[in-house]
Amino acid sequence: MAYETIKYEVADQILTITLNRPDKLNAFNGTMQAELIDAFDKADADDNVRAIIVTGAGRGFCAGADLSAGADTFDRDARRGPVKRLPSGEVDYSDPQVRDGGGQVTLRIFKCLKPVIAAVNGPAVGIGATMLLAMDIRIASENARFGFVFSQRGIVPEAASSWFLPRIVGISQALEWCYSGKVFPAQEALAGRLVSQVVPPDQLLPTARALAKSFVEKTAPVSIALIRQMMWRMLGADDPMEAHKVDSRGIYARGRSEDVKEGVVSFLEKRPAEFKNKVSADMPSYFPWWDERDYQ
DSSP: OSSSSSSEEEEEEEEEEOOOOOOTOOOBBBHHHHHHHHHHHHHHHHHTTEEEEEEEEOOOOOOOOOOGGGTTTOOOHHHHHOBBBBBTSSSSSGGGGGOOOHHHHHHHHHHHHOOEEEOOOOOOETTTHHGGGGGGGEHHHHHEEOOOOHHHHHHOOTHHHHHHHHHOOHHHHHEEEEEEEHHEEEEHHHHHHHHHHEEGGGGGGHHHHHHHHHHTTOOOOHHHHHHHHHHHHHOSSSSHHHHHHHHHHHHHHHHSSSSHHHHHHHTTTTTTOOOOOOTTTTTTTTOSOOOOOGGG
């Protein structure tokens, strides 16, 4: 796919995805939705991509949904044609046309097998803020601003943010930001634990790249992929036994792998490890352990 709304650049095993509609503050539209999903598909399939940074071109990260359609911006029937109806005349909410586009992006990021770092360079509002939540680590420029503005637009939080946001910042902080719909500065995002660092604008990408490099050097790609999914998916587990089951499978399967033998021997020999297992070919047989049907 040739990208129109994003840039896809790989250097030193780090992929940088840049939202690239700077004249529109990188406002989100259907093309950007499709291109982001394709980019994460492509990244997962490429063993040369070991970590991902997502940032914005120009002075914004993402100003939210493209509102150029005016009052019909969020009216799916007006924008795409009527969705299916049940015999009663009620909406058939199983129609794929009903699905939230931002949620399809965050669910794809959620399934990613590579670490994902958000480098928030400017305003991140609406989907610009909620797409960040499925990323692992968020670093903000001093110029960044955030807003979960849905209540001020008459809609509700999207992109699965009602699942992600309370788990990241806590229920009270999540509700405060969503009730008010206010736009708030980077330092408030830091105090609320939405971001882990606030840095000068010229240090944003170097800081993100240094962090990504620390994930790439000295680590086993298959272990990183498993760790990412183990941590995220255990947020929804109702008992630590669920983690124990997955941990046990991982320790057994990886314990017999060439990567683990290399990791131990290289440590004993006091030399850098050379991990050979690949995410594209060597994920253990129990992966994925969750039911994929709900994510099709």
